[in-house]
Amino acid sequence: xxxxxxxxxxxxxxxxxxxxxxxxxxxxxxxxxxxxxxxxxxxxxxxxxxxxxxxxxxxxxxxxxxxxxxxxxxxxxxxxxxxxxxxxxxxxxxxxxxxxxxxxxxxxxxxxxxxxxxxxxxxxxxxxxxxxxxxxxxxxxxxxxxxxxxxxxxxxxxxxxxxxxxxxxxxxxxxxxxxxxxxxxxxxxxxxxxxxxxxxxxxxxxxxxxxxxxxxxxxxxxx
Numbered sequence: 558x559x560x561x562x563x564x565x566x567x568x569x570x571x572x573x574x575x576x577x578x579x580x581x582x583x584x585x586x587x588x589x590x591x592x593x594x595x596x597x598x599x600x601x602x603x604x605x606x607x608x609x610x611x612x613x614x615x616x617x618x619x620x621x622x623x624x625x626x627x628x629x630x631x632x633x634x635x636x637x638x639x640x641x642x643x644x645x646x647x648x649x650x651x652x653x654x655x656x657x658x659x660x661x662x663x664x665x666x667x668x669x670x671x672x673x674x675x676x677x678x679x680x681x682x683x684x685x686x687x688x689x690x691x692x693x694x695x696x697x698x699x700x701x702x703x704x705x706x707x708x709x710x711x712x713x714x715x716x717x718x719x720x721x722x723x724x725x726x727x728x729x730x731x732x733x734x735x736x737x738x739x740x741x742x743x744x745x746x747x748x749x750x751x752x753x754x755x756x757x758x759x760x761x762x763x764x765x766x767x768x769x770x771x772x773x774x775x776x777x778x779x780x
Contacts, residue, residue, distance in 0.1 A: 563588050596621050605639045674706050674743070675699040693739030704747050711740040 567586050576584045596609050600621070609621045644652065655663070663681060670677040672691055679685065679696045687694045692710060699707060714737040721730045 560588065672697065674703040674710070690736065690739075692743065693736050697743065699743040699747055701747055701751065704744065707740060707744050707747070711737065711744065714740060 564587065567588070571584045571586065574584075578584055592613065596613060599609050599612075600606055606621055607618055610618045613621055615621055666681045670679070674691070675698050677685075677691065677694075677696050678698050685694075686696075691697045714733055718730065718733045718737060721727070721733060
């Protein structure tokens with residue numbers, strides 16, 4: 558449905574209702590007005606403005622607060638009260654200014670997560686639980702562009718397992734098999750993601766005929 562169609566349909570509905578504003582003029586709505594009404598109603602009902610900002614996709618919080626301008630003082634006070642409640646539930650030390658060493662360590666954490674076949678997604682401040690055996694770790698998120706490297710690692714593990722079985726190196730066999738299962742799992746993740754991206758999904762969007770049949774909009778024709 559085009560924007561022009563929606564605007565015309567709104568005009569037809571308002572004309573059918575006969576509603577007027579405080580000056581006696583017919584009501585007029587644009588599609589964007591419903592976005593403003595939703596945000597206004599949501600914030601008045603207790604939704605924090607910064608959450609409304611995310612839902613609406615605004616770049617900063619001043620936009621939804623502008624929508625809510627008629628209640629500007631109430632908006633500001635509600636948001637301040639929310640922040641105060643939130644901070645009262647969290648340790649005070651979380652709000653102190655980090656030292657230079659702490660900030661450098663935080664930035665370094667993200668640099669140290671970069672791997673040849675992907676990215677480690679473990680949380681900041683947590684140690685590696687698998688002694689850096691990344692292929693077998695569930696925290697490794699493989700990069701699609703490194704599928705060839707993962708395939709080489711898988712083939713190498715298969716060859717090493719065959720050699721270990723042939724030579725009787727049973728002490729290595731179990732670890733190699735765990736790593737092989739991890740490599741195959743990562744390849745499976747990449748293949749599944751590629752399949753999802755390349756598969757179109759029919760959402761079953763109703764046609765205009767379906768909509769008018771259910772809502773009786775034929776009664777809203779002008780004239």
